[in-house]
Amino acid sequence: MNKEYTISVLPGDGIGPEIMLQAYKILDIINKNCMIKINIHQYDIGGIALDKYGTALPQKTLDGCKKSDAILFGSVGGPKWSSLPANIQPERGGLLPLRKFFNFFINIRPAKLYKILGYLSPLKNEIVKNGIDIICVRELIGGIYFGSPKGRKKINSKNFYAFDTETYSTYEIERIATIAFQLASKRKNIVCSIDKANVLESSILWREVVTHVSKKFPNIKLTHLYIDNAIMQIIKKPNTFDVLLCSNLFGDILSDECAILTGSIGMLPSASLNDTLFGLYEPSGGSAPELTGKNIANPIAQILSLAMLFRYSLKLNDISNLIELAVLKTLKDGYRTFDITDNENYITTDMMGTKISKKLLQMIRKNEKNIISKNF
Numbered sequence: 001m002n003k004e005y006t007i008s009v010l011p012g013d014g015i016g017p018e019i020m021l022q023a024y025k026i027l028d029i030i031n032k033n034c035m036i037k038i039n040i041h042q043y044d045i046g047g048i049a050l051d052k053y054g055t056a057l058p059q060k061t062l063d064g065c066k067k068s069d070a071i072l073f074g075s076v077g078g079p080k081w082s083s084l085p086a087n088i089q090p091e092r093g094g095l096l097p098l099r100k101f102f103n104f105f106i107n108i109r110p111a112k113l114y115k116i117l118g119y120l121s122p123l124k125n126e127i128v129k130n131g132i133d134i135i136c137v138r139e140l141i142g143g144i145y146f147g148s149p150k151g152r153k154k155i156n157s158k159n160f161y162a163f164d165t166e167t168y169s170t171y172e173i174e175r176i177a178t179i180a181f182q183l184a185s186k187r188k189n190i191v192c193s194i195d196k197a198n199v200l201e202s203s204i205l206w207r208e209v210v211t212h213v214s215k216k217f218p219n220i221k222l223t224h225l226y227i228d229n230a231i232m233q234i235i236k237k238p239n240t241f242d243v244l245l246c247s248n249l250f251g252d253i254l255s256d257e258c259a260i261l262t263g264s265i266g267m268l269p270s271a272s273l274n275d276t277l278f279g280l281y282e283p284s285g286g287s288a289p290e291l292t293g294k295n296i297a298n299p300i301a302q303i304l305s306l307a308m309l310f311r312y313s314l315k316l317n318d319i320s321n322l323i324e325l326a327v328l329k330t331l332k333d334g335y336r337t338f339d340i341t342d343n344e345n346y347i348t349t350d351m352m353g354t355k356i357s358k359k360l361l362q363m364i365r366k367n368e369k370n371i372i373s374k375n376f
């Protein structure tokens with residue numbers, strides 16, 4: 001009998017639903033051709049959920065996610081909801097509590113630029129001629145995003161002060177550092193930990209704990225950089241980096257920087273995991289309001305996020321590899337969305353999804369025996 005899995009799909013707002021349709025095409029090909037059955041349940045999250053139910057994270061969505069093997073997420077937020085009270089907006093009322101609820105403290109954001117696609121990068125060819133392969137390991141449920149106190153106080157009729165708190169415990173740093181070292185040990189054995197230990201107490205603890213954890217991984221070369229310098233060095237010498245280990249805020253910023261080095265944020269997937277490797281998979285970018293409804297957004301980050309879902313949560317590495325290869329081959333064939341080309345010959349979101357899914361189908365047909373034997 002075919003093995004069955006259940007995934008919760010949360011398209012969300014803005015370009016979310018448009019790019020999610022392209023991931024559905026991939027799921028359809030897999031369901032029809034790979035001797036597995038993926039049951040798909042779609043739920044509302046973010047602004048669309050606020051409009052329908054008055055909350056960005058409805059109980060039904062949470063209950064559905066609890067029953068699934070993994071979550072595939074689009075994006076949330078947009079101008080329609082940005083003047084609502086901050087704590088009920090799609091981001092703070094939907095995405096962040098979802099991450100916290102499932103204890104998704106690990107966020108993995110790979111930024112990979114293949115050698116042959118070097119021209120997609122805004123960096124000079126001599127810098128990227130050997131490609132780029134960096135993984136950003138971001139702590140996702142601590143730091144200034146969740147620290148208390150957080151709020152605003154009135155000083156007088158004209159003046160307020162607002163405050164957020166960056167907090168990290170030894171335990172929180174240890175667990176994310178361990179993940180970064182484990183990941184590096186399967187790659188180039190290099191970890192660069194990013195902090196602001198020349199100013200922030202939380203960063204001083206961060207650096208101490210990361211250094212302590214590194215003793216358990218004698219083969220890994222550990223360096224520390226201050227965030228301001230790290231931003232420069234990554235642009236200057238991306239190939240000297242392997243795994244970046246960051247707090248929640250620094251990881252948010254650095255992952256967007258790494259994304260653009262590989263061409264566009266529309267190409268950068270991400271995995272948010274807990275210690276059981278249950279995960280939420282989403283593009284690193286957002287709801288891109290200015291692209292919404294135009295059928296031009298790049299669906300590749302969404303499709304590669306699905307590939308990560310197959311790898312980490314369903315443990316179906318062959319399918320994951322095939323999806324990644326289908327994306328690469330489609331790019332090699334010259335197909336581009338508007339964000340990764342400087343000429344007018346770009347294809348729509350919908351066409352890019354169709355091209356990648358057709359490529360996947362061709363590859364599955366060629367590799368049929370392999371896929372079946374390796375996975376089952």
Ligand SMILES: NC(=O)c1ccc[n+]([C@@H]2O[C@H](COP(=O)([O-])OP(=O)(O)OC[C@H]3O[C@@H](n4cnc5c(N)ncnc54)[C@H](O)[C@@H]3O)[C@@H](O)[C@H]2O)c1
Pocket residue numbers: 015019074075076077078079091095264265266267282283284285286287288289290291296297298299301339
């Ligand atoms: N995970 C999420 O749901 C998530 C992540 C980031 C931002 N957001 C939200 O999205 C909204 C817009 O935020 P923003 O403008 O700062 O960030 P954004 O990531 O939506 O857009 C930043 C830039 O990247 C481009 N871009 C993003 N995705 C693209 C794609 N698939 N193809 C081509 N270009 C793409 C946009 O056009 C824009 O120029 C905000 O409400 C923000 O909070 C949500």
Ligand SMILES: CC(C)[C@H](C(=O)O)[C@@H](O)C(=O)O
Pocket residue numbers: 077091092095096252284285286
């Ligand atoms: C939408 C926002 C809350 C989110 C974050 O800051 O984590 C986004 O920017 C991301 O990178 O996933």
Ligand SMILES: [Mg+2]
Pocket residue numbers: 252253256284
């Ligand atoms: Mg971000």
